[in-house]
Amino acid sequence: MTQEDLRTNLRAEAESLGASLPPLLAEAELLASTIMLGEHGRRRAGQGDEFWQYRPTHSGDSARMIDWRRSARSDATYVREREWQAAQSVTIWVDPARSMAFSGAKGRVTKGDRARLLAMAIAVLLLRGGERVGLAGRDVPARPGRGQLLRLLNGLADGGEDYGVPEAEGIASHGRALFLSDFMGDLTGAEAALAKASDRGARGVLCHILDPAEEEFPFDGRTIFESMGGTLSHETLRAGDLRSRYLARLAERKARLSALARAMGWHYTCHHTGETAQPALLWLYRALQGGR
Incomplete structure (x- = not known):
């Protein structure tokens, strides 16, 4: 199959999928597409390996969640949060x-x-x-x-x-x-x-x-x-x-x-x-x- 055939098939599949969307969802997608959010309103969630922020430990946090290197620089203990957790x-x-x-x-x-x-x-x-x-x-x-x-x-x-x-x-x-x-x-x-x-x-x-x-x-x-x-x-x-x-x-x-x-x-x-x-x-x- 040539690259042109592949693009044609993908285009047909996309058009078929779009035609099958319920009208309300299609209208909602169109409305949402008109909103320009800039870089992002809140950073996109990662897969659990992207750094998000440090936060003080809360009741219920396990010891393995504590970032000891960051905590060693202060009197408090901190957790290193990932993006998906936030x-x-x-x-x-x-x-x-x-x-x-x-x-x-x-x-x-x-x-x-x-x-x-x-x-x-x-x-x-x-x-x-x-x-x-x-x-x-x-x-x-x-x-x-x-x-x-x-x-x-x-x-x-x-x-x-x-x-x-x-x-x-x-x-x-x-x-x-x-x-x-x-x-x-x-x-x-x-x-x-x-x-x-x-x-x-x-x-x-x-x-x-x-x-x-x-x-x-x-x-x-x-x-x-x-x-x-x-x-x-x-x-x-x-x-x-x-x-x-x-x-x-x-x-x-x-x-x-x-x-x-x-x-x-x-x-x-x-x-x-x-x-x-x-x-x-x-x-x-x-x-x-x-x-x-």
Whole structure:
């Protein structure tokens, strides 16, 4: 087989593989490719033989882990860490509730579609950087490598209750976490999940995803408001009279989420589905890497 034949076969194989990618993963890969990260956000993980850093010994470190030559130069003992040991575990929770299926305009993506796109795109970036990524409460533990992408994709789900409750199961001790939700339900669930994650020393991001209609409340006259699951319904003849009270309640909810995140050492951001996903993805990546 000639070199030209080999290149042709490889090109055909690559095109076939690309065509077989699920649309969401293909879109996430494309979105991730638009983000320029510079040299790297965090050094790539090695195979266990690349020097990362010296750190003081912790309780539980064995004697064989101590670098005695470095320790001899000070009164403390130090461990020589390798790059792969410093990789982070990042656990993602994507709200599967019915409320996430809302879109306020024809042709605009739903909140759920945007949340899943951001989740998969951030996973692409993190896995590319050597991190381990998993899903909270979905029996998809954090693992490294590109092969994890399909596991993450298959672990994403729709349906369930009208409003979602964040899950902290699966978040690693001293790891990172990302919650993507409209946070339209009772916030005590979010408070409990953040408290549980923080007890493990985990830090992360609350990404509040809203449709522009939920921000602007463009309703007037006779209007029937229903939850996506149909369990809640309210009819009014003068929807415009509710606008100021609704906007005040929404502002209170945002402030509560922001204060909750700040108290737990997390970050908070609000993203609208009427905006492009790229700025949100870059912000989330930097926040998870500690750059915000």
